[in-house]
Amino acid sequence: MTRLCAATLASLPATVRRPAYDRSALKPGIVHLGLGAFARGHLAEYTEDALEQRFGAWGIVGASLQRPDQRDRLQPQDGLYTLLKLAPTGPELRVIGSVLDVLVAPENPAALIARLASPETRIVSLTVTEKGYCHDPATGKLKTDHPDILHDLENPDAPSSAVGILVAGLRVRRAEGRGAFTALCCDNLPSNGHVLRGLVRDFAALTDDKLAAWIETDVAFPATMVDRIVPATTEADITEVAKLIGQDDAAPVIGEPFRQWAIEDVFVEGRPEWDKVGAQMVSEVAPFEFMKLRMLNGAHSSLAYLGYLAGHETVAEASGDPVFARFLQGLWAEIIPTVPAPQGVVLEDYAKALLSRFQNPAIRHRTWQIAMDGSQKLPQRLLGTIRERLKDGAPIDHLALGVAAWIRYVTGTDEKGGAIDVRDPLAAELKRRAEAAGSNAEALSTSLLGIEAIFGADLPGEERFSKPLAAHLASLFGKGARATAASLG
Incomplete structure (x- = not known):
């Protein structure tokens, strides 16, 4: 069976919704750390909708912080994948085109830091799960003795934690006068924007007080609330999606029709028009x-x-x-x-x-x-x-x-x-x-x-x-x- 990719989009069944914009003209503007099923079933679909509403340079470059699996599934498909929404009335199929590339941090940390430091990058979003922040959940404070944090302090140019990666990218941007980006946490943490700000600032302060002060004043950390049930994809799901679209897709996402996203509207370099496609831009999340x-x-x-x-x-x-x-x-x-x-x-x-x-x-x-x-x-x-x-x-x-x-x-x-x-x-x-x-x-x-x-x-x-x-x-x-x-x- 043919593998889903840019060249095979036109041959998809008419029942499959596909990108309604010129994907070849799409430039990256978002880097997403932790490109799992939830991010691809939530952030990426909201961004897809926003691109169709008003096209702009808001393509997504994903980053896997541990394994190459996601890259290996998506690269042969030109970043394309199927979102299968399972409603009680029947399945809804859509191919998402907003993801342009996937980097693997352990393989080439320098490439990921360069992408974060690029002037094109205006938003760095995260879904790395609660444990990925190397913090104490009871206090919200950085665990300075966490093995990943200790590693990143010793290896600032090859960080492994999400916090260390964010600080590495911001360090380069500040040194080269490029201005800050918005760090958009999409994990289920109380006051997630506030918590992320504290973790990033405190990590930076362990080595550079001036960088920490710049992060505090120049980087935006909007709070968010995300909601959509996105089960882990099974082999049976992959087989079912192949039957429905008539092509092999190694990276489909399964989700419910319902979705919700409340976002504190504080961004330093703009954002996609998520508010025009259902996101709630609010002053208090x-x-x-x-x-x-x-x-x-x-x-x-x-x-x-x-x-x-x-x-x-x-x-x-x-x-x-x-x-x-x-x-x-x-x-x-x-x-x-x-x-x-x-x-x-x-x-x-x-x-x-x-x-x-x-x-x-x-x-x-x-x-x-x-x-x-x-x-x-x-x-x-x-x-x-x-x-x-x-x-x-x-x-x-x-x-x-x-x-x-x-x-x-x-x-x-x-x-x-x-x-x-x-x-x-x-x-x-x-x-x-x-x-x-x-x-x-x-x-x-x-x-x-x-x-x-x-x-x-x-x-x-x-x-x-x-x-x-x-x-x-x-x-x-x-x-x-x-x-x-x-x-x-």
Whole structure:
């Protein structure tokens, strides 16, 4: 079968939407660090829409920070790939043309730094996941003893971390008088623009105070809130896309029709007209970000751990189970009082829309995928809400069960005795503590609560949290996830 590329665009079926602009005239203006499925299903499609609305020099050069896989899939396709939107009514197919090239940082860090330093580059965006920022999630501060940060301080011209790469590019721009770019974080971090500013500034200050001061005053770090369910692409997805478009595509992206992007409108060298194609350019992103982080991400994580333990492979299966659907409604009832509603949003309606999205049978968003990196996600997604509820003297039964399910999950053994592939930066430490405690729920709960980087210094001593947590964990071991969730009513 023919491979998707620029030369084969014209032979695609009429049902496949393709770039409606002269792609040969497209010049790069954005460098994106971490060109995974989400970035290609979100940022790249918004940019594609903006290019069709008003053409400009806003092509995307992606950068892989670890492996060449993405480059190797996209280069033979001239950067083109299929976005398959799975609606309950049927598939929608579109070939995205906004990605022009992919660099691989470990292979040629100098080329990536040169691209960041190029006058053409006006925006550097990032989706490197929470752990990619080499920071302490509980404080938002740079981990100066992180191996990647130590490496980058020793090798400033060959950095490996996203923070080190940003500083390397900015260092060259300042030295050559080219002006700053906008650093646009698109990861699920609270106050992500503010956090990124602090990390980049503080890293620069470790070697160059003047560069740090310039970054503070000249570089823009807009806050953002991104939302779209983009499951990991499977071999079955690749086969299905090939059938639908009549060509081989090694890098398709699968996503839901829904998308949302709130962006603080602070850019130093312009931006694509994302606001004309559905993005919300706002003066304050925090209310949207906060709502999504607690209501969507908090529910996603809780459901992922419970659903996986109960044998549900996908979010749609888990949320379609009446027991877990009721659990989600109870969870949102605990979360909503802690969330100030953004302008024009009714939070109860937002919760209903989330349940509908979760239950979309066409989206195979794996519970295992969402369960990754829980030690980095819990502080933002669940523990902040728990702290507020405790302060108000309010119940936390559903929230505590979400945390207990994470603890049960990271023991590494499921309810049938099978091994769980736990992916987490603290996986070794979690495994050590779990093995030492065994299935003693109180000992296990106490041990994991003792990880201050996750739970801080306050929650371990808070009996209104630790007691229901241990009780839920004992029930998870004794009765299983579904029965435990059902017991909440």
